[in-house]
Amino acid sequence: MRLMLLGAIAMASFAIALIFLRFWVKTHDRFFGFFAAAFAIAGIGRILLGLVPHTDDQTPLIYLTQLLAFLVIIFAIIDKNRSLKREKVPESPGPL
Amino acid sequence: MNDGGVIPVDAQQFLLRQIDSIAQLEGLLWLRAHAGQAWDAATLARHLYIADDEARAVLDQLVARGLVAAEEGAGPRHYLYRPETHELDAMVGRIDDLYRRYLIPVTNLIHAKPQDRSKSRIAAFADAFRLRKDKP
Amino acid sequence: MTAALIYSLCAATSLVCAMLLFGAYRRTRYRLLLWSALCFAGLTVSNAVLIIDKVLTPPSVDLTLWRYGITLISLLVFLYGLIWDTE
Numbered sequence: 384m385r386l387m388l389l390g391a392i393a394m395a396s397f398a399i400a401l402i403f404l405r406f407w408v409k410t411h412d413r414f415f416g417f418f419a420a421a422f423a424i425a426g427i428g429r430i431l432l433g434l435v436p437h438t439d440d441q442t443p444l445i446y447l448t449q450l451l452a453f454l455v456i457i458f459a460i461i462d463k464n465r466s467l468k469r470e471k472v473p474e475s476p477g478p479l
Numbered sequence: 480m481n482d483g484g485v486i487p488v489d490a491q492q493f494l495l496r497q498i499d500s501i502a503q504l505e506g507l508l509w510l511r512a513h514a515g516q517a518w519d520a521a522t523l524a525r526h527l528y529i530a531d532d533e534a535r536a537v538l539d540q541l542v543a544r545g546l547v548a549a550e551e552g553a554g555p556r557h558y559l560y561r562p563e564t565h566e567l568d569a570m571v572g573r574i575d576d577l578y579r580r581y582l583i584p585v586t587n588l589i590h591a592k593p594q595d596r597s598k599s600r601i602a603a604f605a606d607a608f609r610l611r612k613d614k615p
Numbered sequence: 616m617t618a619a620l621i622y623s624l625c626a627a628t629s630l631v632c633a634m635l636l637f638g639a640y641r642r643t644r645y646r647l648l649l650w651s652a653l654c655f656a657g658l659t660v661s662n663a664v665l666i667i668d669k670v671l672t673p674p675s676v677d678l679t680l681w682r683y684g685i686t687l688i689s690l691l692v693f694l695y696g697l698i699w700d701t702e
Contacts, residue, residue: 388683395690441618539642607639
């Protein structure tokens, strides 16, 4: 049961990642590329959880993968808002 | 671009990225012409000859793009023309002029956008993450 | 413990995403935003249950399958929205 759910979660994550990839190509907004990467990373994490023996959610490999996925999302949000700010003040370099 | 080369590249970029439909363009330009006052979606809908909820969707999309500001109050939401930067305002002014002089090329440009309705939904997802004033 | 801290960060991030998307849904009424908001809300719950499972409940209680179930349903809801509600 556990492995079945992990597999389903991984598959759903990859499908979502593929759809975001398509959005990125369609809109040229790298925000979607980041989300695609985040869901792909999360999917890979689930596969690792299922394949690598003796791993659970408290294994560093697993929670670091999850952390990476969420850091990518956080970065995507920051990046989106940063590029807005750059549009606002084109003359002054400013701290980033 | 079948616009006969009359629309400058930066204006084309603005139209492609920020405007999804003619109704949205006319809504933006109407608000700019009647700036300094807040209007509700129903009033705009009447002037643009579109349905109320289409007007509301168009206006909310403009708010998400930083071109229009929304005011909540006791009654329905009101909108007023308030672009985030002076550059944006200048661009909208040029678009206004371009639309008046070259109606057909501008219309063609907007209509040539592939599947603009689905793009606006997808763009709305990304726009949801714009934090505007409260930056992290 | 590091794991609990990291999963708290994940829960907080999903919560922020859910709130931003839900706010945008209320403004635009685009259903895609509702489904994505629900997905991130579900992921927030899933991360929260993980922390509760590891920290608060005794070892005899294992909420793993519930967590996976919530995660899966959240992702399926999002997938449904991405396929049917992007026109």
